[in-house]
Structure formats: C-alpha cells, structure tokens
Amino acid sequence: MPALVLVGGQWGDEGKGKATDQLGGSVDYVVKFNGGNNAGHTVVIGDDTYALHLLPSGILSPGCTPVIGNGVVVDLSVLFEEIDALEARGVSCEKLVLSADAHLIASYNRTLDKVAERFLGKRKIGTTGRGIGPTYADKMNRIGIRVQDLFDEGILRQKVEAALDMKNHVLVKVYNRKAVEPELVVQELLSYVDRVRPMVADTSLLLNQALDRGETVLLEGGQATLLDVDHGTYPFVTSSSATAGGACTGSGIGPRRVDKVIAVVKAYTTRVGEGPFPTELLDADGEALRANGHEFGTTTGRPRRCGWYDAVIARYAARVNGVTDFVLTKLDVLTGWERIPVCVAYEVDGQRFDEMPMSQTDFHHAKPVYQYLDGWTEDITGARTFDDLPKTAQAYVTALEQMSGAPFASIGVGPDREQTLELRPLIG
Ligand code: GDP
Numbered sequence: 001m002p003a004l005v006l007v008g009g010q011w012g013d014e015g016k017g018k019a020t021d022q023l024g025g026s027v028d029y030v031v032k033f034n035g036g037n038n039a040g041h042t043v044v045i046g047d048d049t050y051a052l053h054l055l056p057s058g059i060l061s062p063g064c065t066p067v068i069g070n071g072v073v074v075d076l077s078v079l080f081e082e083i084d085a086l087e088a089r090g091v092s093c094e095k096l097v098l099s100a101d102a103h104l105i106a107s108y109n110r111t112l113d114k115v116a117e118r119f120l121g122k123r124k125i126g127t128t129g130r131g132i133g134p135t136y137a138d139k140m141n142r143i144g145i146r147v148q149d150l151f152d153e154g155i156l157r158q159k160v161e162a163a164l165d166m167k168n169h170v171l172v173k174v175y176n177r178k179a180v181e182p183e184l185v186v187q188e189l190l191s192y193v194d195r196v197r198p199m200v201a202d203t204s205l206l207l208n209q210a211l212d213r214g215e216t217v218l219l220e221g222g223q224a225t226l227l228d229v230d231h232g233t234y235p236f237v238t239s240s241s242a243t244a245g246g247a248c249t250g251s252g253i254g255p256r257r258v259d260k261v262i263a264v265v266k267a268y269t270t271r272v273g274e275g276p277f278p279t280e281l282l283d284a285d286g287e288a289l290r291a292n293g294h295e296f297g298t299t300t301g302r303p304r305r306c307g308w309y310d311a312v313i314a315r316y317a318a319r320v321n322g323v324t325d326f327v328l329t330k331l332d333v334l335t336g337w338e339r340i341p342v343c344v345a346y347e348v349d350g351q352r353f354d355e356m357p358m359s360q361t362d363f364h365h366a367k368p369v370y371q372y373l374d375g376w377t378e379d380i381t382g383a384r385t386f387d388d389l390p391k392t393a394q395a396y397v398t399a400l401e402q403m404s405g406a407p408f409a410s411i412g413v414g415p416d417r418e419q420t421l422e423l424r425p426l427i428g
Pocket residue numbers: 008012013014015016017018039040041042043044293298329330331332333411412413414415
C-alpha cells in the first residue's frame with residue numbers, strides 16, 4: 001500500500017486526530033505535512049486523553065514512526081514541552097523524525113502575529129497567535145530560519161540578523177514595541193541544538209525509501225480545506241496548504257505515490273476564528289451543538305461557532321482534494337433533534353448555487369437552502385455497526401453520503417477509539 005493522505009473537510013477540528021490515531025496501528029509512518037502548533041487534536045484512548053499540537057497523532061501508536069515534514073513550521077519550545085509531557089505519561093517519542101527543511105517559529109514571529117491581530121482590530125483573522133502566519137510569510141519571503149540552520153551558527157546568526165533588520169523597524173515604528181536583540185534569538189535557538197540533532201533527517205528521502213520498500217505512509221493534515229491558503233475562505237484562513245496537494249509539497253512525496261485521500265467531516269459544522277460560515281447557528285440549536293459536542297478549542301479554549309452540515313462544502317472538499325473516502329465523525333452529537341436541517345445548496349441574491357460560489361463576496365452573502373431529515377432520540381454511543389443505528393440515523397448518514405461526493409468509510413459515535421462504525425476498510 002503506498003501513501004494515504006488524511007485532511008480536514010470543513011474548517012478544522014473534525015476529529016482528524018482520532019482518525020489518524022485509529023490508522024496509526026496499521027501504518028509504518030505518520031507524517032505531519034503542514035501547519036504547526038495552531039493545530040489541536042484530542043485523542044481519547046480508554047481512560048487517557050491526549051491533546052496534541054505539533055506532534056503527529058501517530059506518536060500514540062508505538063509501531064509507527066512519527067515524522068514532522070518540511071511543510072510544518074516548528075516552535076522548538078512547544079516541541080520539547082509536548083515531548084516532555086508525553087514522555088512523563090509513558091509515551092515514547094524517541095522515534096520522532098524532524099525534517100531538516102522545516103521552518104522554525106522564532107519568538108519575534110509569535111510577537112508579530114499577536115500585535116498584527118490587535119492592529120487589525122475589527123478586521124482581525126482570529127488567529128491562534130502562535131506565529132504561524134508570519135513564519136510562513138518569512139518562508140515565502142526567503143528570510144525564514146530552517147531546522148538545518150541550527151547546525152551552522154554563522155549562518156543562523158546571519159539569517160536572524162537579516163530577518164530582524166527589517167522586522168525591528170516594523171515592531172518599533174508600526175507596532176510601538178521594543179526592538180528584538182538578534183543575539184538573544186540566536187542563543188535561544190542554539191539552546192535546543194543538542195536535543196534536536198538526533199531527530200533531524202532528510203525526511204523526503206526517508207519516506208520515499210520506505211515507500212520503495214512497500215511500507216505505508218499516512219500524511220496527516222492540520223487545519224482543513226476551508227482554512228487552506230489557496231482553497232479556503234481567504235483571507236480567513238491559515239497560512240499553509242492544508243489540502244491534499246499540500247501533502248506532497250509538505251513531505252517531498254510525489255502525487256503518483258498517493259493511493260487514497262481521506263477527508264474527515266463532522267456530522268455538523270464548526271469554525272473557530274472569524275470569516276463566513278453559511279450554516280452558522282446563533283440560537284439555542286447552536287448552543288446545544290456546542291454543549292453536546294464539547295465544542296471548545298483544544299489550542300485556545302475559544303468556543304467554536306456551530307452550524308448544520310453543509311453538503312456544498314463537503315462536495316467542494318471532495319473536489320479540491322480528490323477525496324476517495326470520507327470519515328464522518330460526531331454523529332452522536334446530533335441525538336435528540338426531531339428533524340435535522342442539512343444544507344444542500346446556497347441562495348445568493350435570489351440565485352441558487354449548487355457549488356461553492358466563485359467569489360468571496362457571494363459566499364459571504366450565501367444563505368443555506370435546507371433539506372430536513374428525520375432525527376432520532378436513542379443513545380447511539382454504544383453502536384458498533386451500522387445496523388445498530390436507529391433507522392433515521394442510518395437514513396441521515398446515507399443522505400449525507402449521497403450529497404457529499406465520495407463514499408463514507410466510517411462513522412464516529414463517540415470520542416473513544418472503539419466508538420467507530422467501520423463501513424469499508426481504509427487500509428488493506
Ligand atoms: P482535530 O483537530 O480534527 O483532530 O479535532 P479536535 O481534536 O480538535 O476536535 C474533535 C473533538 O471531537 C475531540 O475532542 C475528539 O475527542 C472528539 N471526537 C472525535 N470523534 C468523535 C465522535 O465521533 N463523537 C464525539 N462525541 N466526539 C468525537
């Protein structure tokens with residue numbers, strides 16, 4: 001089996017961590033290919049709950065090798081905090097491999113992320129404040145600092161000085177902050193060298209050699225399709241390529257090696273931060289979804305905005321990612337509604353759109369066209385096969401599958417590994 005890609009099909013927090021963890025036992029490598037510690041994945045294994053940010057969710061599967069790919073932006077202080085916390089709980093991180101080409105989040109980019117958001121005021125993006133955007137901007141601007149720069153002190157100093165030459169003007173003159181002393185940044189980064197060195201590799205070479213040997217590689221996306229810098233609801237997006245195309249550039253694996261593209265979608269929709277969201281509910285139903293689904297951010301603790309399932313978005317995710325399989329999560333959260341609206345199209349200024357409108361202006365004005373499906377009241381958290389579900393829950397899933405543009409491989413009925421109904425195998 002060659003490489004598999006797993007991405008978010010909506011605006012993030014679909015349950016990618018749980019899905020990756022479930023596949024972790026059957027794959028040889030799990031590779032994080034984009035984003036950084038803006039991600040937050042909660043994985044529940046029996047009585048243990050783990051919150052992962054920078055580490056690939058495969059870290060919890062002892063048989064597989066977790067890899068941080070070149071497309072990731074790495075905050076070294078967060079990396080080692082996360083490793084130390086996991087190791088204190090008995091999870092070994094010694095197999096972790098880090099790409100020499102991954103970019104580092106320097107402290108000045110954390111600062112710039114936060115002050116830029118404050119400066120934007122009402123026009124803010126609602127970022128996680130982790131320095132993600134400024135670090136990717138530096139990468140594209142060719143003034144970024146990479147993992148490999150840690151091993152050449154002279155180069156590291158030159159690069160930090162070059163970046164701060166311009167940034168200090170911005171910090172002082174635009175944002176009214178103190179200038180950052182380059183040497184302090186250099187010394188902080190150098191303090192990690194000894195711990196970083198043994199985990200660094202040419203991860204593109206490592207992964208391609210593994211694929212040549214017939215091993216299985218799972219490429220795990222952070223964020224999601226509608227947060228992708230190209231295909232998402234720009235500018236209310238993250239700064240990386242969170243769609244399947246990003247899996248190739250973010251790992252150094254060619255597209256011909258990818259066999260399956262899995263998108264994870266919730267049985268309803270959530271979003272954190274600012275930006276358009278056609279099915280958003282600002283009423284008691286929205287409150288109930290948030291309460292039933294525990295929809296509070298793993299990274300920032302912010303309440304997530306909640307709304308009904310949007311099949312237009314699912315079809316869009318199927319198209320831009322080339323989805324072969326959907327993983328549907330959190331069906332249990334919908335228990336208790338008499339009828340459940342599902343968005344099948346949009347209406348914009350009297351015109352019907354069955355696909356995503358071409359312009360953001362139209363998307364901002366999109367009103368959902370709902371189809372109403374029958375709900376159920378039975379507790380489904382103990383279901384283990386599709387047949388265990390009430391007939392109306394089965395019909396809800398079947399209707400969603402028909403609207404979404406690719407078959408459903410599994411259905412989540414609770415956060416635990418066991419609370420999953422497998423409809424068709426993803427591996428083997
Ligand atoms: P990710 O960022 O895509 O990995 O998703 P998050 O971990 O941020 O958010 C998903 C949340 O839903 C986590 O708390 C999971 O434990 C939980 N979860 C995942 N699948 C299910 C499910 O099928 N039912 C319920 N009730 N919770 C789930």
